[in-house]
Amino acid sequence: MDIITAKHLNYAYGSDTVISDLTFNLKKGDYVGIIGQNGSGKSTLLKLLLGLIKPQSGKVYLFETPLREFKEWHRIGYVPQRSGIFDKTFPATVEEIVEMGIISRKKIVHRLDAEDRRQISSALSVVDLLHMKNKLIHELSGGQQQRVLIARALAGKPDILILDEPVVGVDMIVQKKFYDLLKRLNKELGITLILVSHDLDTVAHEADYLMLMNKGELCTCTKDMIEKDKKHYVTL
Ligand code: ADP
Numbered sequence: 001m002d003i004i005t006a007k008h009l010n011y012a013y014g015s016d017t018v019i020s021d022l023t024f025n026l027k028k029g030d031y032v033g034i035i036g037q038n039g040s041g042k043s044t045l046l047k048l049l050l051g052l053i054k055p056q057s058g059k060v061y062l063f064e065t066p067l068r069e070f071k072e073w074h075r076i077g078y079v080p081q082r083s084g085i086f087d088k089t090f091p092a093t094v095e096e097i098v099e100m101g102i103i104s105r106k107k108i109v110h111r112l113d114a115e116d117r118r119q120i121s122s123a124l125s126v127v128d129l130l131h132m133k134n135k136l137i138h139e140l141s142g143g144q145q146q147r148v149l150i151a152r153a154l155a156g157k158p159d160i161l162i163l164d165e166p167v168v169g170v171d172m173i174v175q176k177k178f179y180d181l182l183k184r185l186n187k188e189l190g191i192t193l194i195l196v197s198h199d200l201d202t203v204a205h206e207a208d209y210l211m212l213m214n215k216g217e218l219c220t221c222t223k224d225m226i227e228k229d230k231k232h233y234v235t236l
Contacts (some may be wrong), residue, residue, distance in 0.1 A: 001028045002064050003160050003192050004049060005110065007056035013042055017043045019055070022178075024211060026100040027161070031186045031193045033203035036213030042196050063159075077153030079146075079163040086137045086145055094140065095133040097148050098123055101155030107221070126189075127181060143167075143174035147181070154185075160192040161185065179206050222229065 004026040011019040018041040026032060036042050047053045049060055051067050060067040098120050099112060112120075120167065124130040127147035137145060146166055153161055163182070167175045183206065185191045197203045223236060 002026070002061065003028055004194075005047065005059075005061040005064070005152065006180070007061075009045075009055045009060070009061045011041075011048060011053070011055050019048065022058070023229075026160075026194070028192055029186070029190055031182075031206070031209035032195070033207045034194060034213065035198065035200050035203055035209045035210055036226070037198055040213040041065045042198075042213055043164070046164065046196065049162075050076070074156045075159045076155055077158030077161040079149050079153050079161060080165060081165045081168060088138050090136075090138055092137055093130060093133065094124070094135050094137055094148050095120060097137055097150045098133075098155050101152035117159070119155055120182040126154060127151045128186070141174075143170045143178060146170065146178065150181070150185075159190065160194065162194045162196070164196045166195070171209060175202070182206065 002025055003025075006022055008021050008023050009022040010017070021041070034042055043052070048055055049062075051060070051070070061152070062070045063072065099116075101123070102112065102116050102119060121130060121133075123148065124133055127150050129144060129147055129151065132140065132144070136149060140148065150163075167178055172177070179202070182193060182195070186193050193207070195203055195207055200210075200212075
């Protein structure tokens with residue numbers, strides 16, 4: 001099944017073209033990295049795919065449905081950049097943050113039922129944080145907070161996770177564990193992944209294929225292509 005299809009997308013801020021005739025197709029189970037330097041249009045592309053901005057021309061389909069008719073937003077989990085989200089004044093526990101993933105899915109104020117509770121525990125188990133569910137979120141390390149955000153997205157039972165620069169500011173060991181977790185979500189739970197990053201080297205190791213953004217253009221390549229011709233892709 002096609003999860004995301006973009007056809008001939010164009011987007012410009014005023015006269016500044018950021019996305020130029022961009023076409024691609026993401027299938028169920030894909031693990032794709034969207035790579036590009038700062039200012040190359042990664043955030044703009046995400047906003048187009050999530051319907052937050054409208055392309056000047058071109059079309060986006062989510063789960064084979066035209067974007068403007070799409071309503072099943074719980075199927076798409078979005079994990080924002082971590083830095084500075086939770087400071088000491090943020091009063092929620094780990095469990096309460098994950099609950100938000102379910103409440104946003106149901107869109108109405110309601111009491112959580114037993115199935116919801118099971119789903120929250122299961123999401124926290126997947127990211128190995130069930131034992132920390134009663135801690136205040138700011139008591140956790142940066143890497144742990146990032147995993148809580150993943151659990152929040154998982155609680156909505158998404159088919160796809162979109163992660164925006166998820167490991168900025170966390171150390172290498174935590175990064176490695178984090179990427180192992182993503183691989184597990186992809187290979188064992190079959191969740192489609194889009195990983196947005198400026199770090200070509202790392203993501204080239206992790207994702208099954210890459211979309212490189214450069215001055216509005218898109219170049220799709222596999223890991224093998226990068227291994228063979230690294231110089232070309234690194235300097236793109
Ligand atoms: P990235 O996420 O890869 O850093 P962005 O999509 O944020 O790239 O930005 C791409 C280009 O569009 C940059 O040149 C940026 O300055 C410009 N841009 C982004 N948002 C706006 C905006 N709201 N108004 C005008 N220009 C913008």
